[in-house]
Amino acid sequence: MLRFVKMQGCGNDFVVVNGIEQPFHPTPDQIRRLADRHFGVGCDQVLAVHASTTQGIDFEYRIYNADGQEVGQCGNGSRAIARFIYDQGLSNSVRLTVRTRTAQLHLERLDSGDVRVDMGRPSFLPPEIPLLMAERSAYELPLGDLGTVQFGVVNLGNPHAVIVVESVDLAAVGAIGQALQQRPEFPESVNVGFLQVVSPTAGRLRVYERGAGETLACGSGACAAFAVARRRGWMASSATIEMPGGPLTLGWQDPEAGITLGGPVETVFSGEWHWDG
Numbered sequence: 001m002l003r004f005v006k007m008q009g010c011g012n013d014f015v016v017v018n019g020i021e022q023p024f025h026p027t028p029d030q031i032r033r034l035a036d037r038h039f040g041v042g043c044d045q046v047l048a049v050h051a052s053t054t055q056g057i058d059f060e061y062r063i064y065n066a067d068g069q070e071v072g073q074c075g076n077g078s079r080a081i082a083r084f085i086y087d088q089g090l091s092n093s094v095r096l097t098v099r100t101r102t103a104q105l106h107l108e109r110l111d112s113g114d115v116r117v118d119m120g121r122p123s124f125l126p127p128e129i130p131l132l133m134a135e136r137s138a139y140e141l142p143l144g145d146l147g148t149v150q151f152g153v154v155n156l157g158n159p160h161a162v163i164v165v166e167s168v169d170l171a172a173v174g175a176i177g178q179a180l181q182q183r184p185e186f187p188e189s190v191n192v193g194f195l196q197v198v199s200p201t202a203g204r205l206r207v208y209e210r211g212a213g214e215t216l217a218c219g220s221g222a223c224a225a226f227a228v229a230r231r232r233g234w235m236a237s238s239a240t241i242e243m244p245g246g247p248l249t250l251g252w253q254d255p256e257a258g259i260t261l262g263g264p265v266e267t268v269f270s271g272e273w274h275w276d277g
């Protein structure tokens with residue numbers, strides 16, 4: 001029996017597990033069954049909070065995509081984890097530091113009750129994405145019948161490619177997303193964002209996530225799109241990015257500082273799942 005809480009942030013939905021009060025070391029197959037929308041609970045990602053033994057780190061935070069793979073970053077998930085930590089009475093500190101497999105995140109509870117996360121500094125360097133191409137300001141790859149796509153790349157603890165489009169409504173998100181993910185130039189696959197810049201403070205974004213397909217929102221994807229747009233001078237230091245599931249707020253005041261991500265997050269229900277039921 002596994003106790004869990006179902007949460008969502010702008011429709012990016014999670015099964016969240018307290019790995020401190022119950023053992024949780026899932027196999028990829030168990031994650032896939034839990035995340036299945038017909039045979040399981042259903043979610044884009046499974047998240048788990050564990051105790052930390054490292055000074056300066058309040059909690060360890062594990063992230064599993066719906067396909068069963070553990071990954072290193074989930075921006076919306078980190079905001080859900082903070083809310084979960086407060087709701088479960090694990091801490092009431094306004095500021096929390098959590099560590100994932102690849103990133104350290106600083107979370108802050110705002111007066112409104114929302115949680116803002118400092119996602120750290122983005123990296124644009126190909127080896128850090130990882131992307132097996134020489135460094136340049138914009139990249140290009142042929143995708144067969146889909147034509148050639150131009151994109152920027154960012155790592156925020158996980159890999160992102162960002163394609164700037166005229167209209168997100170017309171973008172071939174699934175087809176291009178899948179094709180780019182399969183390119184050998186991305187040895188760890190990639191999350192693919194389609195960004196429409198509306199104004200210096202507003203954008204629209206759809207993301208085809210690695211291990212989950214198109215989601216209603218992607219926090220690290222929003223940060224990645226904002227980072228690419230900001231670097232090219234198209235966006236101001238604060239902006240709102242509208243995703244199919246709702247708006248996320250982004251800030252990046254100083255290139256040496258981290259990108260901040262804010263937005264709503266809520267608990268939907270809690271339950272018990274029968275691993276072998």
Ligand SMILES: N[C@@H](CCC[C@H](N)C(=O)O)C(=O)O
Nearest residue numbers: 074075076158210218219220
């Ligand atoms: N939804 C997430 C990102 C989850 C992980 C991603 N699919 C990956 O494989 O890196 C977010 O809000 O950042």
